[in-house]
Amino acid sequence: DAKTTQPNSMESNEEEPVHLPCNHSTISGTDYIHWYRQLPSQGPEYVIHGLTSNVNNRMASLAIAEDRKSSTLILHRATLRDAAVYYCILRDVVSNDDMRFGAGTRLTVKP
Amino acid sequence: DAGVTQSPTHLIKTRGQQVTLRCSPKSGHDTVSWYQQALGQGPQFIFQYYEEEERQRGNFPDRFSGHQFPNYSSELNVNALLLGDSALYLCASSFKSGQQDYGYTFGSGTRLTVV
Numbered sequence: 001d002a003k004t005t006q007p008n009s010m011e012s013n014e015e016e017p018v019h020l021p022c023n024h025s026t027i028s029g030t031d032y033i034h035w036y037r038q039l040p041s042q043g044p045e046y047v048i049h050g051l052t053s054n055v056n057n058r059m060a061s062l063a064i065a066e067d068r069k070s071s072t073l074i075l076h077r078a079t080l081r082d083a084a085v086y087y088c089i090l091r092d093v094v095s096n097d098d099m100r101f102g103a104g105t106r107l108t109v110k111p
Numbered sequence: 112d113a114g115v116t117q118s119p120t121h122l123i124k125t126r127g128q129q130v131t132l133r134c135s136p137k138s139g140h141d142t143v144s145w146y147q148q149a150l151g152q153g154p155q156f157i158f159q160y161y162e163e164e165e166r167q168r169g170n171f172p173d174r175f176s177g178h179q180f181p182n183y184s185s186e187l188n189v190n191a192l193l194l195g196d197s198a199l200y201l202c203a204s205s206f207k208s209g210q211q212d213y214g215y216t217f218g219s220g221t222r223l224t225v226v
Contacts, residue, residue: 043217
């Protein structure tokens with residue numbers, strides 16, 4: 001019952017920007033868009049989340065399409081430490097649904 | 112400020128045995144969720160505890176049960192272990208606050224191996 005669609009894998013070169021796409025065509029008005037990443041042998045780590053407007057923090061930027069049916073996580077300058085599995089998750093804040101993870105996108109960063 | 116703490120970090124059990132995993136949430140968090148992550152897959156939601164009650168449950172059998180204590184810490188119990196229960200068990204904590212969404216903090220997990 002995954003509500004998001006992400007590519008299985010992506011590659012990037014070190015110090016170049018990375019754009020990780022996520023499709024969520026059935027998003028509702030109260031669904032927040034969350035991004036988490038999981039480095040090898042660690043638990044998932046919060047990256048960023050947003051509802052309607054684009055968001056920026058020290059780790060990344062989140063660009064949300066005007067119709068909210070897709071979003072893009074932007075890493076401005078990829079480093080080797082950004083190699084991880086990135087998960088895009090919708091969470092309905094009204095129903096307080098829990099986080100439901102899909103398979104995510106495995107990002108490989110090449111030196 | 113300590114994040115989410117899980118114990119033990121690794122565990123080996125025999126089929127049919129029972130296991131208890133423990134989680135201390137991040138300071139200020141009142142909600143604990145448990146996940147099972149098989150090798151190469153995304154985390155699968157088991158259940159969530161808030162105010163010492165199970166509030167939501169994923170598609171897991173009754174062999175999986177839990178508890179939340181007044182200090183918000185939580186335990187995950189699995190009875191009659193199967194080989195297929197071998198996985199990384201993750202605990203995540205969060206703060207419930209009306210319609211604000213603050214995201215989750217995850218622990219590093221407990222690696223359970225059933226032999």
